[in-house]
Every structure is written in structure tokens, then in C-alpha cells.
Amino acid sequence: MTFPADFLWGAATSSHQIEGSHDADGRGESVWDVFARVPGAIEGGGDASIADDSYRRWREDIDLLSELGVGAYRFSVGWSRIMPEGRGRVEQRGLDHYEAFVDELLERGIQPVLTLNHWDMPQALMAHEGWVGRESVDAFTEFAVAVAGRLGDRVPWWITQNEPWIIQLLGYQLGLHAPGIADLGKAVQAGHHVMLAHGAAYDALQGLTSGKIGTALSLFPCDPASDSAEDAAAAWGSDGYVNRWFLDPLLGDGYPDDMRANWERAIGRPLDFIQEGDEAAIGARHDFLGINYYTRRVMAAAEPGATRPFPWQVVGPSGDVSRTDEGWEIVPDSLRQLLVRLSVDYPGIPLMITENGAVEGSAPLHDGRVRDVRRTRYLRGHLAAVEQAIAEGADVVGYMHWSLLDNFEWSLGYRPRFGLVHVDYATGTRTIKDSARHYAEIVAANGLVDWRDDTAVG
């Protein structure tokens, strides 16, 4: 069993989570700078004004990628570094930074996988409530054109939006992420504009790059908690909410009817912000699909009378299942099933795993080694699932592990550590973890190699 010869092995990060240097080179304020100042918004009270200091230490980060031997790096361009006032003026110093960065990656034989919106919208765009306002579509397109105008000739992979559902859910429905809006109706409207902006940017980029353009969706397979017809319906409903609501307009025939009805019932009015022609402007604009996969959802029908927007609820797996330090169930076979399902339901679209990873809190021990053995197991389990899915016919072109570095995990602050590389936040010191060393062996072999747990000390 082997991966295709040109399989892209990589690692992923995002601008706001690693860069710091929030006032360097004319950067404007982003929604996350403002949100982090809301008391209680960030666990531990931190913010990302320093984070991994990657805006200054980027050469060191590229050295780490070289040590891993990966052929690709997924990173994002800080939106407010390029468009400090949201619209109009383009900050050339921001573009200079990313140009130097991209050129160095290419020099080292590492393909840039460039994300445009990884959640750090310029605060100035909140004048129209961010993604709630339809103006956001034009604002995003201006940003995309500015970046592609400089880098379009050399970046082979473009990701317009990172996780439309999570932006909609955490940013506008629950208010747990920037910009902190909690309104069901505004949430579904914001999500639509995120999707529309993908379509608009795809079209605008056509003359500017010959690279491949896609979106990264957070996909959660939804399994019923029991054999009952009610739980099966709950799982299908939930699949409409988190997966098909985004997959169908991107890759299929517009928004799915069952979920449109659920949304209209939940907000008590028609989704009239979806204008004539919008679905056509989103669809059929995909050179590849990015998949962020972490875990699945186990679903049951909501109890009668429950005051929930939708008639289903997450009940989680029962029994003694394995979990990451953040409590997420570790279930690699759901990734295999997801990849196979996508290749059947939406044939002909190359799939790239744009995120997959786990929280594990290990730190360097007395000998300097970070024995993050559970991350290694997670990685191996999921790569075996990818390999199996390929054997079953899924067209998977690459795997970007989340994350290259421990970093600022949004409202959870710095506690969850997702990195292949440990970061000491007090000093910025990077330490390659055991998982990264094993990943380097896999990358070099272009497939899983034997592994022995040698973590015993002494």
C-alpha cells in the first residue's frame, strides 16, 4: 500500500494564530484583536499579539518545514495586513512580507498552500456587521485580487475560505469567536456571504493565477446514536446543517431543500438574502476541495419540547472511546468513510486534507525530547484511513497536518497544543516533538513506516 507518487505531505498554520507583530508594517486591526479584549472571551485572558512570533521568526519556521522534509505548507495571509482599512488601500509592506516568505518556500521546494480568509477579517468591515453585510463579498474580492496580483504567478494552491460553517456557528450564531455575534438569522446570512465571496473570488482570480482554487470545509460525519428511525433522521438532519449546507452549493446543485426548510423554521422567515443567481455564482467553482477533519458527531433526536433551533442534538459516543486531551473522540475510520462518501456523492473533485490533528499537552522532558506518543498514534491512525480511502477510490491529493506549531487556539487561548513542534511561549523557542520526527520518516518514505513506542525513560 503506497500513496500516489506526487502526494503532497505538509503541515498547516494560520496568520492570526502564529504571527504576532500586530502593529508591524502597517497592519490594521482585525476582528480577533478586538474580540480578544472582551473580558472572558479568551481562556486565560491572552491574545495573539505575540503568539509564536512567526512574523519575525518565519525563516526558522521554514527551517522546521525543511527538517520535516514536507513538500507543502498551508499558511494564511493576514487580511488586515493587506487591507488595513478593509477596502481600498493595499498595504504593500504586507505583500512584501508574504512575497519573501513564498519565495523562500519555493526555493526550498515547498509548495505554498495559501489561505486567504482564516478568520482575521479587518475590523473596519464591522461597519456593515462583517459577513452579515453583503458588502463583505466585494471587500473579500478586493483582498483576494490584491494578494493574487502579487503572488498569483507562483502560488499553486489557493484556499479562499477556511471553514464557512465554523465562521457562521462560532462567530455569528454562538458568539464564541470574533466578531462575537449571537443571532441565528444573522449567522445563516453571514455564512451565505462567506460562500458567495468564495465564488466571487474564484472568478476574480481566474486571470491572475493558474494555481488551483478551493475552499476548506470543516466536515463532521454525523452518525446516529441508535438504530431508531428518529436517530437516523437526526443524523441526516445534522449532516444537512454542518456538511451538506456547504457541500451542495459548492459542488452540487445549490442549497439542500431539507436544510433550507429547517433554517426557515428556525428563524421564522424565508432566507431572502439568498438572491436570484447567488447559488449559480457559488457553484461549479472548485478545482479541489479542502477537508478539515478532527472528529465525528453522534446524533439523537432532540427530546420533545426542547428549545433547540433544530430537532436533533449531539449526544457524543457512549462508552470508553479514545479521546484527545480536549475530549474529542478519536475515530479515524470516520475520515475514511467521509473521503469515500465525498468521492461518490461529488465525483470528480480532488480532495486535500487541509487540517487534521489532535491536542496533546506534552512538553520537553529533562533530555529535551517531547514524547507526544498519542499524537503519533493519532497521525498514524488517520494516515492509514487516508491510505485506505485512496485504495477504495478516493482522489486524495495531499495531507496537511494541523499544526506545524503549537499556537493561539482562538477562544481556548494557549492551553491546547496541536503542534508537531513545541513552542515555549515565554521565549519563542521551538522544539521538534517525537511525532514530527516520525512524520518526517513517513514523508520520506511516502507512506506509513514501522513505528515502535520507545518513550520509556531510563
Ligand code: FCB
Ligand atoms: C480548526 C481551525 C484551525 C484550528 C483547528 C484546531 O477549526 O481551522 O484554525 O483552530 O480547528
